[in-house]
Amino acid sequence: MEVTIIIGIIKSAIRLATPYLYASIGETLGQLSGVLNLGVDGVMLMGAFVAFYTVTQTGSLFLGLLAAILVGAVFGLLIAFINVTLKAEQGISGIGVYIFGLGLSSLLFRVLIGTVQTINGFSPLHIPLISKIPIFGEIFFQQNILVYGAFLLVPFTWFIINKTPLGLSIRAVGQHPEAADSLGVNIVRIRYLTVIVGGMLSGIAGASLSIALLNVFQQNLTNGMGFIAVALVYFGAWRPISVLAGALLFSTVNAIQIWIQVQGVNIPSDFTLMLPYIVTIIVLTAMAKRRVRPPKALNKPFERGE
């Protein structure tokens, strides 16, 4: 009895980690190159809406996913233009992106869909053979394709960052832009690249909510999840593997919260809903005293000395 409950919670924690993973891995790339994008939540909302709307119109989940990636790329381009080319104050521009994404996704939802409705999202994809392994297989290999993608993204990103010339350039641009510049690394191009890829991943993060996990869209669907994703990057100290640990911590909190609600335990739902935000503040405070330093050029536009 207890075992099935625990399996259920772990299984849903793995599933719920998906949006956090896509969004915070994308944000990690941007921050490593020195760009702090606080508009993740707005991009996620746009991705979630566009994916959902495309699915209602075409019936194709993959087209929905593609649309979310495209919208994420467009937002990434916008963010990169404002932060890298126009060298805007990154904190405020991120809030601008958030307000814009929240407003535009609400507007489009009201005009194009109107009422809350559900769709058939990505269904679990049982991996042959290994999904049959007792407990282990059930937890890890009976998930939908976006979950697998999210978990594969972690080692892939780790490899790119640590083992490729591109990763070296990204880290150099974030740590010592002057040195990177003098070695001929194109700082603007690298930052555009990381921010646009980050935008695409935020788009997928949104889509994973609206066409894979919840299969619904409503105004402000993410409820600040994108901001928690940014916090996870601090938690993970800009390392994909640690970001994964953070994402799992939060998704477990979410899974337990949902389980408590379903069980009808006598705790007001508002308190359980509050939990992820309280945990975020505690985590940020606890992490702050560590020795790990953020990329030196984070939040600093690059000015070539003359």
Place this chain on the structure above:
Amino acid sequence: MNDRNFREILMELIPLAAFLLALTIGTMLIAMLGINPLIAYRSLIQGAFGSLNALADTVVKATPLLFVGLGICIAFRAGVLNIGGEGQLVLGALSATIFCLNFPDLPGWILIILSLSIGLLCGAFWAGIAGFLKAYFNVNEILSTIMLNYIAAYGMNYLLRGPIMDPLQIQLGSFIPQTARLSRMADLPRLIPTRLHFGTVIAIVFAILVYILLWRTTIGFRIRMVGQNIQASQASGVDVKKYMVLAFILSGALIGLGGAIEVIGVHHRIFTDGSVSGFTGSAGFNGIVAALFGQLHPIGTIPASFLLGALLTGANKMQRVVQIPSALIGALNGLIVLFVVGSEFIRRHQSKIMEKTAEVKDSCQIKQNKEKH
């Protein structure tokens, strides 16, 4: 008019250009929805300014934006970003409501002054948490204030669904999450026979006070110094951490006061629709737009809040008349922020040019002086 003055005036007009650019994109959006933008804008303008009542509603809508905007100005001048307007408004409103519910029999003016002071203190406390974490633990204040917004909103929803729910709602069995109407003794006086209330006057007085604080007092000078250069402030013996926390506390105090005024001036109760912006109507975010649009200057924030208040009030009418969801204004607000913050580039570029011309002039001056000698 010489070239330099002309440039400076052009710089002042940048936010207006950003606003017009956002409006242009809004017009395109409206046209894409298949609605004649002229008809849409006519209903918006009528809704915002068309009658005395409309104008009063615009000012009423602008008042919390001004309080939030002033709070943002103080924080920003100290180099910190307070995105916690939503939560601080809720704390101010909630504490004032609870106080009024518990002491309905106090004389009116005492009730008003005490409930406003309590709202102010609770807003200051809520922002102070973020300030403390920023100054002493280096916790990113944007993230912490946003988390505090959600905590405040869910805390308010909990209280409204239980402990402070209107007893009448429980009796009737309708369980609408709102409090009872507050004692009429606590109502802020109205100015003219419309919804316009005395809170607007308080807001404008505070705008002037914030200006005096920031530019005419030592505390204000140090707050701005911390915002401009932390190293230089430390070197000259300013306790940077203390002033960061202080800026947050002052910022939250103004916003909390704004929340309390929303309760005793406009709604006379607190309510929720279950969403996180159910009571505030996103004023905590719209106030940020007002502050940026007002060039982060307390006096500039007054007309900026008025304009945004007009947009929000007019959008409600537009939604009724031509069925354009008022969420449009949310999208436009985001664009205004992006354009204003993006156009800082032009300002920096211009000031560089000015510095260079000034240098050239200086060196010419020196040469001339040398030649004279």
